[in-house]
Amino acid sequence: MILLAAILNPMSPVQLPQFADHSRRWQENFYVYPVISRRSGGLSIGVNLNPDTACNFDCIYCQVDRTITPRVREVDLNVLRAELAHMVEHARRTDGAGLFDEAAFASVPPALRVIRDIAFSGDGEPTTCLVFPEAVQVAADVTRAAGLDDTRIVLITDACYLTRPRVVAGLAIMDANDGEVWAKLDAGTEAYYRTINKPNYPLAHVMTNIIAAARVRPVVIQSMFLRLNGVGPSAEEITAYLGRLKDILAAGGRIAYVQVYTVARRPAESTVTSLSDEEVDRIARRVIDETGLKAESYYGIAP
Ligand code: SF4
Numbered sequence: 001m002i003l004l005a006a007i008l009n010p011m012s013p014v015q016l017p018q019f020a021d022h023s024r025r026w027q028e029n030f031y032v033y034p035v036i037s038r039r040s041g042g043l044s045i046g047v048n049l050n051p052d053t054a055c056n057f058d059c060i061y062c063q064v065d066r067t068i069t070p071r072v073r074e075v076d077l078n079v080l081r082a083e084l085a086h087m088v089e090h091a092r093r094t095d096g097a098g099l100f101d102e103a104a105f106a107s108v109p110p111a112l113r114v115i116r117d118i119a120f121s122g123d124g125e126p127t128t129c130l131v132f133p134e135a136v137q138v139a140a141d142v143t144r145a146a147g148l149d150d151t152r153i154v155l156i157t158d159a160c161y162l163t164r165p166r167v168v169a170g171l172a173i174m175d176a177n178d179g180e181v182w183a184k185l186d187a188g189t190e191a192y193y194r195t196i197n198k199p200n201y202p203l204a205h206v207m208t209n210i211i212a213a214a215r216v217r218p219v220v221i222q223s224m225f226l227r228l229n230g231v232g233p234s235a236e237e238i239t240a241y242l243g244r245l246k247d248i249l250a251a252g253g254r255i256a257y258v259q260v261y262t263v264a265r266r267p268a269e270s271t272v273t274s275l276s277d278e279e280v281d282r283i284a285r286r287v288i289d290e291t292g293l294k295a296e297s298y299y300g301i302a303p
Contacts, residue, residue, distance in 0.1 A: 030071065031080050031083055031122075034046070034087060034099055035119075036108055036112055037116070038264070039222075040116040043108075043113065044117050045084065045087050046119050047120050047126075049129035051071065052074075053068075053123040054124050056124075056128065057158050059224075060226075060228065060272050061267040061272050062268060063266075074130070077135065084139065084142045087099075088115065091113075100113050117151060118143060118153050120132075121154070125158050125161070127164070127170070132167060132170045133166055136155075136177075140153065151178075152179065153174050155181050156184075156222070159183040159185070159210050160199070162212060163212045171216070180256070181217070183214075184222055184224070185210065185221050185241070188239070189240045196228075207247060214255060215252050218254040219254070220258075221245065221259065223259065223283075226272050238286060245287065249291070257294035258284070259295075260298070262298070262300040280297045280298070281297050
């Protein structure tokens with residue numbers, strides 16, 4: 001089957017100040033936070049399953065502040081359920097006391113005032129959470145109870161643990177509840193992968209896990225490309241990256257589409273800067289032309 005090829009730039013260049021603020025803290029909440037998300041095209045209710053801020057990667061573009069002492073280290077499912085239900089209700093209030101009446105969200109255009117997804121995306125890798133499947137069930141329960149039929153459950157993952165039995169169980173709950181897996185793939189070669197992600201597993205391990213997940217349902221590939229010390233990924237690196245996408249397809253994996261993005265918020269490491277809009281588009285174009293997949297571009301920090 002020939003896949004529809006298109007570059008979609010739903011919200012670029014970045015204009016809304018809310019896109020620059022992906023704070024994972026909101027008022028007194030422990031786990032749940034609201035984000036206006038470019039990639040979701042509206043309100044994404046974030047769920048941080050890693051309040052201890054531990055991660056198995058150490059990406060050079062990571063924005064998690066690991067100098068702050070965590071308030072909690074584990075996930076209390078009852079608290080998570082209460083925070084999630086409250087956030088959904090708060091986002092839908094129209095009596096002048098809701099989320100979009102707060103100063104930080106008051107300028108969000110009406111078209112974006114929609115709960116697009118509940119996203120497991122926190123201060124670490126969500127699938128390492130000991131109660132990951134239970135947390136997915138909580139998200140499914142809350143969306144169903146609220147009648148949010150068009151709201152997806154999204155897992156943003158570095159893909160290292162997608163074959164673990166409890167993670168597989170969580171993914172099955174997502175599959176039954178309009179779930180979407182967004183798997184990180186930022187490189188095509190082992191050397192570049194190690195430079196960008198500083199991982200605890202080789203690239204082959206990530207590939208095995210993405211392929212396993214993509215054989216069961218289509219996955220979204222999210223790929224961050226950036227400039228390190230002023231230098232972006234080489235054409236050869238992008239060719240190798242396209243090779244990895246082809247490997248997934250050749251192994252029977254399905255890819256819904258590819259998100260090509262760059263640094264949109266200032267990372268901890270000052271050596272990391274964004275690609276230009278044209279560079280992002282050039283990579284997305286190569287994805288489309290050389291793999292037949294759909295690709296979307298997401299641009300970086302305005303100069
Ligand atoms: S996987 Fe995510 S949380 Fe972990 S280091 Fe990378 S960007 Fe940060």
